[in-house]
Amino acid sequence: METLTAEHYQEGQVLLIDKPLQWSSFQAVNKIKWSLKKHLGLKKIKVGHAGTLDPLATGLLIVCTGKFTKRIPELQGMIKEYTGTFHIGATTPSYDLETEIDATFPTDHITEELLYKTIAQFLGEIDQKPPVFSAIKKDGKRLYEHARKGEEVEIAARKTVIHEFEITRIALPEVDFRVVCSKGTYIRSLAYDYGVALQSGAHLTALRRTKIGDYSVKNAMIVTDFEESVTPQ
Structure with a gap:
């Protein structure tokens, strides 16, 4: 698997996250944003999600970074x-x-x-x-x-x-x-x-x-695994 750099995340990534129970979608996004800033030395990066999940729900949360945050409305419209x-x-x-x-x-x-x-x-x-x-x-x-x-x-x-x-x-x-x-x-x-x-x-x-859409929770990672996948630079 290719190691993603700060540039990759700024240019745009679609991350598939398996949101845990009791977390708000906002908390999950904040955790990812914090992790990218901390490990990649980024002062600023756009991070957003494509469709809220209630805290009492689990499962697929699509998180977009950098320029791909522009794709959020398109992803939100999917079945x-x-x-x-x-x-x-x-x-x-x-x-x-x-x-x-x-x-x-x-x-x-x-x-x-x-x-x-x-x-x-x-x-x-x-x-x-x-x-x-x-x-x-x-x-x-x-x-x-x-x-x-x-x-x-x-x-x-x-x-x-x-x-x-x-x-x-x-x-x-x-x-x-x-x-x-x-x-x-x-x-x-x-x-x-x-x-x-x-x-x-x-x-x-x-x-x-x-x-x-065609994105499945089977291909999603939990937030802690994502944090570990971000290689410090």
Whole structure:
């Protein structure tokens, strides 16, 4: 493997990072930036990511350096693949494990057949409301700021496309899934809406981004391995 120099990173690199649980995408980018500055003696270098992953999600984060930061919008527009787990029969305000369960619902009527059949409602172009616990801005504030203050906010639905949606394991209340979707899709909202469609409730308990376009998490490295790969100059 070619040793990359400061010039290589300034000219532009696309780095595939496997983001760990509990890290924000911002933290991962900062760690990479710090590592490049420290080991390569760079005073300044542009580093950015192509698509945020929530702290409670793991998986593929594309990080661009130098001149390749101009490619971020193009990379953000690529379709994405996720795998994860829904918990059926309960909801949380954030639609994931960031907040406590706020309501429980009946699940006695939920059969394997119903779980598979309900998927069809979500294939193709759908209208999806982002979670109230998200970074989207409304009235000059991020939605999660409104949510944490207990403020009611009307959120407009957005068009998104679900290209593929399959159930890969059923062990109620847990259901594992794989989804291929367009930019701007919230898997947390998909979990919530799927629960409603089942005449029950659901929230997301695990999420991993496995692909962005043709880029796969199989070819990604963890941040500590990246740090070790940067040769001091």
